[in-house]
Amino acid sequence: MPFRLLKFALSKEHPEPRMFQSRDRLKSSYDAVIIGGGGHGLAAAYYLSRDYDMSNIAVIEKGYIGSGNTGRNTTIIRSNYLTPEGVKFYDESVRLWQDLSQDFDLNLFYSTRGHFTLAHTDSALRTMRWRAEVNKHFGIDSEVVSPDDIQSACPPMNLACGGHAPVLGALYHAPGSIARHDAVAWGYGRGADQRGVEIHQQTEVLGITVQSGRVTGVDTNRGHVSTPKVLCAVAGFTPRILDMVGLRSPLYIHPLQALVSEPMKPWLDPIIVSGSLHVYVSQTARGELVMGASLDPYELHSTRSTFDFAEGLAAHMLELFPFLSHVKIVRQWAGLADMTPDFAPIMGKTPIEGFYLDSGWGTWGFKATPVAGKTMAHTVACDRNHDLIQEFSLSRFKDYQLVGEKGAASVGH
Amino acid sequence: MNEMRLLPIPGEWIDRRQLIDFTFEGRRVTGYAGDTISSALWASGYRILGRSFKYHRPRGILSFANHDTNTLMQNGQMLNVRADVLSIRSDMALTAINSMGDVRSDRAHVLDFFSAFLPVGFYYKAFHTKKLFPFWEKVIRRMTGLGTVDPSTPHIRTAKRYDFCDVLVIGAGISGLSAALSAAQAGVDVVIVDENLHPGGSGQYQLGGEMAQAQHTANLVKSVQQHPRIRLYTETEAAGYYDDHWVPLVGRNYLSKMRAESVIVATGVYEQPAVFRNNDLPGVMLASAAQRLIYRYGVKPMNRAVVLTANSDGYRAAVDLIAQGITVVAVVDLRESYVEDQWTKKLCDRGVKIFPNHCIYEASSNPANDGVSAAIVCSLNSGNPETGFAQLISCDGILMSVGWAAAANLLYQAKTKMRFDDHVQQFVPHILPPGIFACGRVNGIFHIEQKRCDGQRAGLEAAAYLGKSDLTKIAVLPEAESPSHPFPIVAHPKGKNFVDFDEDLQLKDFYNAAQEGFDNIELLKRYTTVGMGASQGKHSNMNALRILARITNKTPEQVGTTTARPFFHPVPMSHLAGRGFTPERRTPLHSRHEALGAEFMLAGAWRRPEYYRQRGKNREDCIRLEVEAVRNGVGIIDVGTLGKLEIRGADAAEFLERVYTGRYTSMKIGTTRYALMLDETGVIVDDGVIARLSAEHFYFTTTTSGAATVYWELSRLNTMWRLDCGIVNLTGARSSINLVGSHARTVLAKLTDFELSEAAFPYLAVREMRIAGMPAIAMRVGFVGEWGYEIHVAADSALALWDALMNAGADYNIRPFGVEAQRVLRLEKGHLIVGQDTDGLTTPMEANLGWAVKLDKPFFVGQRSLQIIAKRTPKHTLVGFVLEKNFKGTPPQECHLIIDNNEIAGRVTSIAFSPTLQCYIGLAYIKPGLSEVGNSFSIRTTDGTSVMATVSKTPFYDPDNARQKKIATVRREVVV
Amino acid sequence: MTGFRVSPICDAMRLAQRATSEKMAKPSSEESLIATEREINQMRFAQGNSSGHSTTLGITDLSFLTRFGVKGAAAAAWLHAQNLPIPDAPNRWLPLRGGGLIARLGFNEFLIEDSINSSIAPQLIELSQHPPAKVYPVLRQDAAIALGGSLILDLLAQTCSLHFRALNLSECPVVLTTMVGVNVTIIPGEIYRIWCDGTYGVYLWQTLLNIIEEMQGGAVEFEQLLPL
Amino acid sequence: MKLITCPINGTRPVSEFVYGGELRLISDPQALDDQTWAEQVFYRNGAPGIKKEWWCHVPSNTWFIAERNTATDETLNTYLYGEEDSR
CATH class of the missing domain: 3.50.50.60 (FAD/NAD(P)-binding domain)
Structure with missing residues (x-):
């Protein structure tokens, strides 16, 4: 038993302070306002206060911290992207992830499991080689492996997939990890709070005031605050915020659903993804299988669940893992994915001075949490796009300079 | 052994004539048909049915209502079986799932003594040094999880x-x-x-x-x-x-x-549990659980009961116990007073002591640690227990009836x-x-x-x-008194007063979580995991909410509930998956391919012959022989998976002008033309061949994978543009076969009277003719670069056509070839494949298809974007390349990168050894400075070695397309 | 030289035959022959030999019936001019004099199928060689099957999301929907007629037959499920 | 499963339909400058609300317009393209 746990047994009172203060009112002005108290918004606040000495900041969250996609995703972390800009960006993220538990002094259960993206067709296999080669070029541990390699990493898997779509190989990414998603928001929240950042939960932004092309303040349901800088980090709600400042974007919102099973004894070590079967799955520290599939097929700004999703995902899961027939699904849920045409995020400065975007996170936002926070903190503090996000600006669409992440649109997550 | 069984009760669910034996933890148990696992075990005197998740405390029956998740069991391949509701069967061999060794003496029960070290969220606060986490993670993973999956479980299709x-x-x-x-x-x-x-x-x-x-x-x-x-x-x-x-x-x-x-x-x-110390001991159960045990299964919940209540239901439950001869020692009522009615009177008459305004402060464990020995009862003072006046009432069971x-x-x-x-x-x-x-x-x-x-x-x-009845107002009277107590929760300095039995959460855990800032119901849930267990909070969410309301000084309404998501009860994956329908498409020639030894590959819902196996030959040899057959004689391939569309009408040509990049209004009747389709952003989405059969009648093909979406999109555009034309999707209704090679014309001539000379049926022409008696459309197109015919017939005639062609070609050693050979053949011709040599962002300029785009047309989809894109230099372009003639090493593969000055300068999209040219050839995207013909560049392979390649003109083979236009008179005249 | 036509479902029956004889692990004797091949309208097709199933649940291949499709804004008028009755609303069908049926698929598309004795479709194919404006002939190469028996609604409930019981059969409805993942056209009635793209025929047949056999039904001779 | 009413084939589960995106009427492309055109092509009306969308009933290949609230997933009206007024 770790020594640290002794204090709980030895002290009469629970020896833990509040992680985040609750505050009665908003101040009348802040140096920056961050809209969205999810992982990204809190991470930006954390790095702003830690690295740029900016702590007169309000994080404004409509619900509670981590209530959006931070608490709704399937917690997969990887960096095996396709484009150089994507790979560099996510690689930095993985690097930050690995130290996060220690930085926070909070166990995020950051668990390196290895990540297999299965190929069922020769074209998928080709795409994986592409990704592996680009990854290796940037020093990312990523390779195409054979069915035998997959089988030995996950002996019970049925690589024949019921004869419908046999597995031909996989992209293997050893650093692929999972983490306890809620705790990420708490860790960043606590860190920011300790440095003086105000986190205002259950506070809704109603409008943003812009004067001659500059942000001047934010209207909330708890009153107006003035600020020269606003960071929008609200994922699926981005289009609504953009409406407030009169900006348009290519973002379109589709729900992304997920399922979780009853706990069972651990049998699945790696993270398994199959683009063809629309399945990704990992087993949590509690023994549950967390599963997801592809985006819902049409625009919707609601986190409702659909039964057809559960049916389809279960059917595909059983093709790969027929022995899960008796395993029960406990719960399903959904998040709102803000998709972009090239499957890369939209980050950085905008045509409105002092208004910064951290959006376009689609199905890949969780894994970017640390690096998005870090780069956006730099961007907000210096009013200059961080080097790692130069390619991700909103203006790239108008300039037909799309990022090639969609180039091989085989699989996300 | 049915020591707790009552005499038969009218309406009971068990059949006492039918005994059923099963085993639990290796011991034989006997119950009656209709018993649940829990009722049979309880009847047989078992008290510890399972162990709790975190502290491994002994647990028995709590709700008996399909959410006793501490009594989940393993039954062979069935995991997490719900003992409280599942009927017993003689083939059951049950074990408790969360126990190290026998559930009665679970070695992990020591965790209970360490519970002080393991407060709420303890796992966030320890184990996380980078070095040690992997170790601790292993330990945690060993302790975690409920039942076990058996990898030999069959795929069950419900x-x-x-x-x-x-x-x-x-x-x-x-x-x-x-x-x-x-x-x-x-x-x-x-x-x-x-x-x-x-x-x-x-x-x-x-x-x-x-x-x-x-x-x-x-x-x-x-x-x-x-x-x-x-x-x-x-x-x-x-x-x-x-x-x-x-x-x-x-x-x-x-x-x-x-x-x-x-x-x-x-x-x-x-029904909701009351929260007091040791409220989880076996024998402490909800009143409704006891009543179900009695009336459904004829099982005595206990012999000597204390009833804790806060509503009239508890009194009725006490009467139910008494009616079955069970001693009720006391009724402890949390309310200040109770309303006297027939049930309270009945209890008083029977001498049951009623304690109004009292609580159970704690339950005492029996010496065997498998049940209750006493209830410690205190009077309440403004809702707080007066611990100085505790009374110990011995009993072997406690009923909780405090609310719902x-x-x-x-x-x-x-x-x-x-x-x-x-x-x-x-x-x-x-x-x-x-x-x-x-x-x-x-x-x-x-x-x-x-x-x-x-x-x-x-x-x-x-x-x-539903419009089936006029609404008649029916008056429903409100309740006389509240069935639920507002706060049936008693603090105890030593804790173990459980709120969530799934997750072993005690009252103090909620206070501690709130103290750490998780004082919002959703955050509280996530931090404590209340309600996240297998019962999904059915017995815990309400008490958690009441506790939080008290901590934050809010009303339950203000605190609000967490979001309730499906499922109501967990659902097996086999039920969700069902039979699992996976539609498969077959061309009419499928059985012929099978008979010829085809190795199939997936192409969407289709299965296509990748190549045909030959005795004693490996895959590469088979493919090479197929390529050679086409180059040197005649080959035949089923291309029936191509999308096949027809458009007719006065505006048919105009329609095609708008959706494809080329020019079609000017096409002569009887000719074909390459067709390239873009999306609005100027990106290539599909290609095919358009044939003009008459002034107002075109027949055209799409890629195999694009067939369905292209048809949808064209239908949508036609709906919007309202041109005078109609599109018919013939993908499944027509079959198509390519007959190619220098002998193709001779073979076809055997089957048709139609004049096949170059003059009558020139290269790129289309003709309607009868072949082997069948009406057919034949096109002189050449994806593979030989004299050839793409023949389209009605699907029901495809077999006859195939057989006729095979027969007619027998003298010329006609050989069927698969997708792989076709890929090599087209590569020799430098033709790209949309989806392989293009990706989701490729424009015609990059793909070297500028020639297929008529930017000066009035309009086509993607034109306006292309006008913008055309102004700038492409980031990379598609070029052909060759490896050294005598290259011997491991060749690069598709998607290997071109490296220039240690930077990515492009990638290979296609590569193959050309049996015809006797060298490796390929297509690659490469940045502008390197794309000149004759330029050398370096490809990095998987193992890191560099392979030099040279940019080459395409087509690699027969650059003047002579073979497609002229019958080769001499075999092997190929100039390399 | 004359070709022969083959039903898109023919392979499915051959596969079933092979599976059965493999299961019996002996050369197929007279009784174990579950399918025979026949030829009607110059089309080869295979069919079940059992006769008993049609009362509980029977399936048969009717792809050999001749049929004709046409669409376009002037299709109805053109068919009317050929003396055919036109269903007055979308997704309705009518019987044809002399046997067979005409089904209206949506507003502007029609499927005409002969009975075993009639030959209207071949005539229409001939007549539509040079169609007038806004008349577009549609080559029909369907896998066409018939289902019958007392358990048919149970089979449909397992394979198709449509509420067949709610249909008013007196209106002669035609249903365009999906069944086990395949687009189908269905005419409900005492006997259910189903048409789908021929390239899905083997899959549809095999999937339905598996369930039918679980329900103690099977493939039957077409005469037992012959439509109008 | 969500139900959608095809104007021709009636009410069916959403699995029978394909979503074709928001109905966007683009004016003469040649009349727009490069920037305006690029915005037209890439930018979306991304915020939730009642939108006119293309939907296709796949078994019958019927394209139609649905007016749908993208916040609640309620379909308020469906009709064939250009026949909005006839309903």
């Missing part, structure tokens, strides 16, 4: 069906049955479901000793069963509520997707607005969505007569919603 009804009633208790009956009497078709083995709900066990009530319920059940408009399904769980009144019903061996016009939720309430929580999960999922009703201390529906109704206890109506009225009301309202 039948699923769609079903429909006017009104779906969920819950066949008194109110549900009444609702079903009144709706059916109004003339609508009703389906009523209940998760229990038999209908009747609490009407058959919360009796207060009055068997007449059970009889009334039975009569109601009978009326429902006999009504011709009602279908009653028991052992059927409503898994969740989905949009548009869609409710999946889960039965033992089937799943039914019920589409109702209207839904009545009569799901009742979950609405089983409103389905109502929440249906987006019902709920409100907290202070009078009944429960969330009740406030605004119901259209077509959704609620009745009975979930609606806050508890009194048995009122439940009947409320059911009638809901049934009539549902019928009225």
Whole structure:
């Protein structure tokens, strides 16, 4: 038993302070306002206060911290992207992830499991080689492996997939990890709070005031605050915020659903993804299988669940893992994915001075949490796009300079 | 051994004539047919049925209502079996799942003594140094999880069906049955479901000793069963509520997707535990659990009971115990006083001591540590226990009857607005969505007569919603007193007063979590994991909410509930998956390919011959021989998977002008032309060949993978543009076969009278002719670069055509070839494949297809974007390349990168050894500075070695397309 | 030289035959022959030999019936001019004099199928060689099957999301929907007629037959499920 | 499963339909400057609300317009393209 746990047994009172203060009112002005108290918004606040000495900041969250996609995703972390800009960006993220538990002094259960993206067709296999080669070029541990390699990493898997779509190989990414998603928001929240950042939960932004092309303040349901800088980090709600400042974007919102099973004894070590079967799955520290599939097929700004999703995902899961027939699904849920045409995020400065975007996170936002926070903190503090996000600006669409992440649109997550 | 079995009780669910033996933890147990695992074990004197999740404390029966998750068991390949509801069978060999060794002496029970080290969220606060986490993670993973999956479990394909009804009633208790009956009497078709083995709900066990009530319920059940408009399904769980009144019903061996016009939720309430120290000892159970044990299974819950209550239900439960000869030592009532009625009188008459304004401060464990020995009772002072005046009342069981929580999960999922009703201390529906109704206890109506009225009301309202009844107002009287106590929770300095039995959460855990800032119901849930266990908070969410309300000084309404998501009860994956339908498409020639030894590959829903196996030859040799056959003689390939479309009408040409990049209005009749399709952003999405059959009639092909989407998109565009033309999708109705090679014309000539000379049927022409007596469309197109015909016939004639061609070609050693050979052949010709040599962002300029784009047309999809793109230099372009003639090493593969000055300068999209040219050839994207013909560049292979390649002109083979236009007179005249 | 036509479902029956004889692990004797090949309208097709199933649940291949498709804004008028009755609303069908049927698929598309004795479709194919404006002939190469028996609604409930019981059969409805993942056209009635793209025929047949056999039904001779 | 009403084939589960995106009427492309055109092509009306959308009933290949609230997934009206007024 770790020594640290002794204090709980030895002290009469629970020896833990509040992680985040609750505050009665908003101040009348802040140096920056961050809209969205999810992982990204809190991470930006954390790095702003830690690295740029900016702590007169309000994080404004409509619900509670981590209530959006931070608490709704399937917690997969990887960096095996396709484009150089994507790979560099996510690689930095993985690097930050690995130290996060220690930085926070909070166990995020950051668990390196290895990540297999299965190929069922020769074209998928080709795409994986592409990704592996680009990854290796940037020093990312990523390779195409054979069915035998997959089988030995996950002996019970049925690589024949019921004869419908046999597995031909996989992209293997050893650093692929999972983490306890809620705790990420708490860790960043606590860190920011300790440095003086105000986190205002259950506070809704109603409008943003812009004067001659500059942000001047934010209207909330708890009153107006003035600020020269606003960071929008609200994922699926981005289009609504953009409406407030009169900006348009290519973002379109589709729900992304997920399922979780009853706990069972651990049998699945790696993270398994199959683009063809629309399945990704990992087993949590509690023994549950967390599963997801592809985006819902049409625009919707609601986190409702659909039964057809559960049916389809279960059917595909059983093709790969027929022995899960008796395993029960406990719960399903959904998040709102803000998709972009090239499957890369939209980050950085905008045509409105002092208004910064951290959006376009689609199905890949969780894994970017640390690096998005870090780069956006730099961007907000210096009013200059961080080097790692130069390619991700909103203006790239108008300039037909799309990022090639969609180039091989085989699989996300 | 049935030491706890009672004498037979009318209406019981067990069949005492049928004994069933099974094993639990290796011991033989005997029960009756109809027993659940828990009832049979309890009857046999077992007390420890499972171990708790975190502290491995002994646990017995708690709710006995399908959410006793501490008693989940393993039965062979079945994991997490619910002992409280699953009927016993003689082939069961059960073990407790969360126990190290025998459940009675679980070695992991020492964790209980360390519980002080393991406060709420302890795992966030330790184990996380980067070095040590992997170790601790292993330890945690060893302790975690419930049951075990057996990898040899077969793929179970459960039948699923769609079903429909006017009104779906969920819950066949008194109110549900009444609702079903009144709706059916109004003339609508009703389906009523209940998760229990038999209908009747609490009407058959919360009796207060009055068997007449059970009889009334039975009569109601009978009326429902006999009504011709009602279908009653028991052992059927409503898994969740989905949009548009869609409710999946889960039965033992089937799943039914019920589409109702209207839904009545009569799901009742979950009884909630009181929170006091050691409230989890085996023998401490909910009063309703005890009543179900008695009236359904004839099992004595205990011999000597203390009843903790805060409502009249507890008194009735006490009377039920007494009626079965069980000693009730005391009734402890949390309320300051109680209303005297027939039940309290009955208890007083029997000499039962009633303690109003008292609480159970703690329960004492017996020496064997497998049950209760006493209840320690204190009086209350303004709700706080006066611990100085504790009395110890010895007993072997404690009943808890302190309140209820609405089983409103389905109502929440249906987006019902709920409100907290202070009078009944429960969330009740406030605004119901259209077509959704609620009745009975979930609606806050508890009194048995009122439940009947409320059911009638809901049934009539549902019928009225469907236009089948004029609404007659039915008055439902409110409850006389609250069935639920506002705070049945007693603090204790030593803790172990459990709120969530799934997750082993104690009262102090909630205070501690709130102290750490998790004082919002959703954050509290996530931090403590309350309600996240397998019972999904059915017994814990309400108490957690009350505790949080007290901590934050809010009302339960202000605290609000967490979001209720499907499923209501966990659903097996086999039920969700069903049979698993995976549509497969076959061309009409599939059986021929099989007979010829085809190795198939997936192409969407199709299976296409990748190559044909030959005895004694490996894959590469087979493919090479197929390539050579085409180059040197004649080959045949099934290309029936191509999309095949037809467009007719005055505006047909105009339509094609708008959707494809080339020019088609000027096409001569009887000719074909390459067709390239872009999206609005100028990116290549598909390609094919367009043939003009007459002035107003075109026939054209798409890629195999693009067929469906292209047809949809063209249909949409035609809907929008309203041109005078009609598109017909012939992908499945027509079959197509390519006959290619220098002997192709000779072979075809055997089967047709049609003039096949270059003059009569030139390169790139299309002709309608009869081949082997069949009407066919033949095109002189050449993806593979030889004299060839793409022949399209009606699908039902494809076999005949294939056989005829094979016969006619026999003298020329005709050889069928597969997709792989075709890829090599087209590569020799430098033709790209959309999707392989292009990606999701490739423009025609990059792909070197500028020639196929007529930018000066008035309009085509993608044109405007292309005008912008055309102004700038492409980032990379597609070029052909060759490896050294005598290259011997491991060749690069598709998607290997081109490296220039240690930077990525492009990538290979196609590469193959050309049997014809005897060297490796390929296509690659490469940045502008390197794309000159003759330029050398370096490709990095998987193992890191560099391979030099040289940019080459394409086509690699027969650059003047002579072979497609002229019959090769001499074989092997190929110039390299 | 004359070709022969083959039903798109022919392979499925051959596969079933092979599976059965493999199961019996002996050369197929007279009784174990579950399918025979026949030829009608110059089309080869295979069919079940059992006769008993048609009362519980029987399936048969009717792809050999001749049929004709046409669409376009002027299709109805053109068919009318050929003396055919036109269903007055979308997704309705009518019987043809002399046997067979005409089904209206949506507003502007029609499927005409002959009975075993009639030959209207071949005539229409001939007549539509040079169609007038806004008349677009549609080559029909369907896998066409018939289902019959007392358990048919149960089979449909397992394979198709449509509420067949709610249809008013007196209106002669035609249903365009999906079944086990395949787009189908269905005419309900005592006997259910189903048409789908021929390239899905083997899959549809095999999937339905598996369930039918679970329900103690099977493939039957077409005469037992012959439509109008 | 969500229900959608095809104007021709009636009410069916959403699995029978394909979503074709928001109905966007683009004016003469040549009349727009490069920037305006690029915005037209890439930018979306991304915020939730009642939108006119293309939907196709796949078994019958019927394209139609649905007016749908993208916040609640309620379909308010469906009609064939250009026949909005006839309903």
